[in-house]
Amino acid sequence: MPKQNNRRNFIKQGSIAAAGFLIVPRHVIGKGYTAPSDKLNIAAIGAGGKGQSDLFNSYNNGANNVVAMADLDWDKCKSSFEKFPNAAKYRDFREMLDKSGKDIDAVTISTPDHFHAYAAMACMSMGKHVYVQKPLTHNIAEARMLTEAARKNKVVTQMGNQGASNPLQKVAMDWFDKGLIGTVHTVNIWTDRPVWPQGIPLPTDKPALPAAMSAKEWDTWIGPAAYMDYNPLFHPFKWRGWWNFGTGALGDIGCHTIDSPFRILGLGYPTEVECSVGAVFIKDWSPEFIPEGCPPSSHVEIRFPATKKNNSPLKMVWMDGGIRPFHPDQLPSNEPLSTDGNGANGVFLHGTKGLMTIDMYGGRPKIYLNTGEKIVAPEPDKNALKLPEFGHQVSWTEACKAGFNSKAHKELSSSFDYSGPLTETVLMGNLAIRSYMLRKEVTRPNGNKAFEFYGRKKLLWDGASMKITNFDDANQFVSRVNRAGWEFKK
Numbered sequence: 001m002p003k004q005n006n007r008r009n010f011i012k013q014g015s016i017a018a019a020g021f022l023i024v025p026r027h028v029i030g031k032g033y034t035a036p037s038d039k040l041n042i043a044a045i046g047a048g049g050k051g052q053s054d055l056f057n058s059y060n061n062g063a064n065n066v067v068a069m070a071d072l073d074w075d076k077c078k079s080s081f082e083k084f085p086n087a088a089k090y091r092d093f094r095e096m097l098d099k100s101g102k103d104i105d106a107v108t109i110s111t112p113d114h115f116h117a118y119a120a121m122a123c124m125s126m127g128k129h130v131y132v133q134k135p136l137t138h139n140i141a142e143a144r145m146l147t148e149a150a151r152k153n154k155v156v157t158q159m160g161n162q163g164a165s166n167p168l169q170k171v172a173m174d175w176f177d178k179g180l181i182g183t184v185h186t187v188n189i190w191t192d193r194p195v196w197p198q199g200i201p202l203p204t205d206k207p208a209l210p211a212a213m214s215a216k217e218w219d220t221w222i223g224p225a226a227y228m229d230y231n232p233l234f235h236p237f238k239w240r241g242w243w244n245f246g247t248g249a250l251g252d253i254g255c256h257t258i259d260s261p262f263r264i265l266g267l268g269y270p271t272e273v274e275c276s277v278g279a280v281f282i283k284d285w286s287p288e289f290i291p292e293g294c295p296p297s298s299h300v301e302i303r304f305p306a307t308k309k310n311n312s313p314l315k316m317v318w319m320d321g322g323i324r325p326f327h328p329d330q331l332p333s334n335e336p337l338s339t340d341g342n343g344a345n346g347v348f349l350h351g352t353k354g355l356m357t358i359d360m361y362g363g364r365p366k367i368y369l370n371t372g373e374k375i376v377a378p379e380p381d382k383n384a385l386k387l388p389e390f391g392h393q394v395s396w397t398e399a400c401k402a403g404f405n406s407k408a409h410k411e412l413s414s415s416f417d418y419s420g421p422l423t424e425t426v427l428m429g430n431l432a433i434r435s436y437m438l439r440k441e442v443t444r445p446n447g448n449k450a451f452e453f454y455g456r457k458k459l460l461w462d463g464a465s466m467k468i469t470n471f472d473d474a475n476q477f478v479s480r481v482n483r484a485g486w487e488f489k490k
Contacts, residue, residue, distance in 0.1 A: 040397050043068040043104045043128075045093040045119050048076030049236065050133060051110030054160060055080055057393035058108055058131065064397055067103050070096040072221045075212040076236065092220055093119060097126060104128055106400045108393070110160070112235075114225040114245045117142035121488050124153045129400040131393060133160040134255035135247050136416070136423040141479030143427065144466060145488070147420030154404040158396035158412055159419035161255040162389035163361030169260065169413075171377045172358055172365040176264050176309075180367055180375070181351030183312045187261045188348035190319040191360075192341065193249035198241035199280050199296030201288065203231045210235075224482035241294050247430055248294030249320035253345065253360065254426035255419070260347050260358045261316065262422050266309035269463025270316075270425055275300040275432040276456075278321055289451075291437050297321020300429040318429055330355040330368035339364050424463075432459055435474040 044055045047069040059066050066084040070093035071077045081089065090096040097104070106129035109119045117137045120130050124146075136159045137143040150157045163169070175181070206229050209218055218230050225244045228234065233242075240246035261267065278297035279287035300318040319325065327333055328348065338346030338359050345360040354369035367375040387394050395412060402408040409415065414422075438455035460470045468474040482488065 038401065040064040040400055041067045041103055041105045042108065042397070043070070043096060043100065043106075044080070044108045044110070045070050045096075045123075046108075046110035047071045047080040048073065049110070050160075051108065052077070052080050053388070054108040054110045054131060054133065054393060056083070057388050058106075058397050059084075060394050060397060063394075068096050068100040072217045073210065073212050073236070075210065091217055094122065097122060101126055106130065106156075106397065109133065112239045112245050113138045113247050113251055115223050117146055118224045118482070118486060118488065120146055121149060124149050124155050125489060127153060127155060129156040129396075131158045131160060131396050134423075135251040135426055136255070136419050137427070138247060139477070139479050140424050140427045140431065140466060143420045143423040147416045150416040156396065156400045156404055156409050156412070157416040158392070158399075159255065159414045159416065159423070160392070161259055161414055161419065162392040163256050163363070164259050164263070164413035164419075165390035165392040165395060166362035167380045167390065168365055168377050169263065169362040172260065172356065172362070173264050175356065175365070175367060175375070176349070180353065180369070181349060181356050182353035184261075184265060184310050184349050184351045185312055185314050186348075186350040187314060187316040188319075188325040188350070189254075189257045189261070189316065190324045190337075190346060191249055191253040191257065192322050192344040193253050193320055194241055194294070194296070196238050196240050197233060198248065198294050199278065199288075199290065200241075200293065201290055202242075202292045203233050205231070207231060222483070224486035226483060242292060243294065243434065244292065246294065247427065248433070249298070250300070250318065250426055250429045250433075253320070254318070254429065255423060256360050257345060257347050258316070258318075258426055259414075259422060260362050261349055262425065263418075264309075264349070265314070266307040267304050267425070268307065268421060270302045270304050270428055270461055271463075272303040272458055272460055273300065273428050273432040274458040275429065275436050277433055277436055289437070289439070291434075295321075295433060297323055298429070298433055299323065300432055302425065302428060328355050328368075330370060331357070428461065431468075431474060431477045434477045435459060435471065438473060
């Protein structure tokens with residue numbers, strides 16, 4: 001592996017050469033024993049919240065080692081620190097890579113969205129395998145960059161959309177491949193997110209930092225984003241609703257729900273996107289203008305060309321903020337839209353022969369044929385569900401041990417080769433939303449000044465060139481310039 005010795009092979013070969021008589025066959029030691037050289041040395045960037053479960057699941061009850069953790073808010077990491085007391089602890093992940101990097105094989109990255117790409121690039125450039133929470137990145141250009149960097153550095157990758165490893169995804173794929181619902185022309189996807197403050201004015205107060213964080217640590221939390229003073233509406237968790245740090249409802253749930261149709265239909269780059277968003281009125285006849293924040297709700301339509309698996313162009317319709325599609329004709333009126341929270345989140349695939357419904361994490365697929373017949377997926381094998389989150393993290397660690405381009409690597413459900421393009425599609429919706437809110441001051445014929453929202457149009461996308469072709473101002477949202485001192489090091 002470039003820039004990194006193969007530690008496990010070195011240990012094995014060095015042990016044999018120096019002390020071959022000490023090597024004991026595994027079956028003599030005992031069933032289930034894992035030799036130290038067969039364990040992955042894992043580090044975490046973000047060890048609280050979702051970072052805790054990513055780390056615990058990758059540890060896999062001792063199948064691997066946890067050697068280091070980095071988090072800026074140690075109050076949120078108490079459970080991780082207690083479980084792995086011997087792991088090195090850092091506040092800045094850059095210091096962790098500098099001081100403990102030689103001991104690290106793979107890294108889980110579970111930070112706010114704005115930090116994903118920067119941390120992943122730093123790790124991959126050192127030859128570290130990475131597991132990155134969804135959405136893979138904060139913008140489209142970063143997703144393309146990480147996809148290419150994973151290949152260049154020959155590292156094993158996985159995005160944290162655990163439903164991709166749900167065994168029922170394969171059932172839904174098999175149904176479609178057999179032609180049960182025919183050719184799909186429309187996909188509906190919806191969610192009850194946001195479930196955090198969103199569509200609200202940017203806070204202007206400057207409360208004190210949490211006791212567990214210093215000014216220096218808050219500056220590091222900001223990382224590559226534009227600097228903003230601390231506010232509890234940013235950290236913890238509520239960062240999702242602000243463009244500087246998060247990616248809104250689409251970023252939070254899109255990589256889960258869009259995954260199923262993207263995978264089943266073999267989708268690639270979209271060709272068009274258009275949206276509308278919900279408005280908030282505090283004053284009569286004057287909607288709030290909050291370009292710093294994600295909207296309270298949105299309706300996005302993304303169009304795709306025909307694919308090898310689906311011989312027809314199709315439109316994908318996304319709804320969030322609790323807005324849902326109505327019951328299709330095939331779905332009985334007394335059945336919920338999905339079984340996820342009584343229809344709070346779900347997916348419809350409308351085909352020429354019938355309707356397929358899927359829950360948020362690729363679960364409980366059903367088919368309602370035009371003939372009136374209903375097909376329900378069998379319950380998954382209990383053995384397939386023994387591991388938490390469908391074994392999504394465990395399969396990544398096993399692929400890391402097998403190595404880049406191994407069979408285990410190729411079988412991963414969400415390596416960057418797949419999840420990079422998926423994330424680009426998810427973030428295409430956000431590009432349209434941010435373009436929708438562009439405005440400029442104009443002078444009306446009567447001489448009065450007014451604001452014109454000039455980005456409210458259908459946007460045409462050239463996926464290969466990563467560019468909107470009919471409205472250049474929208475391209476500012478394809479990428480962004482990192483804050484000084486936080487430039488990418490490729």
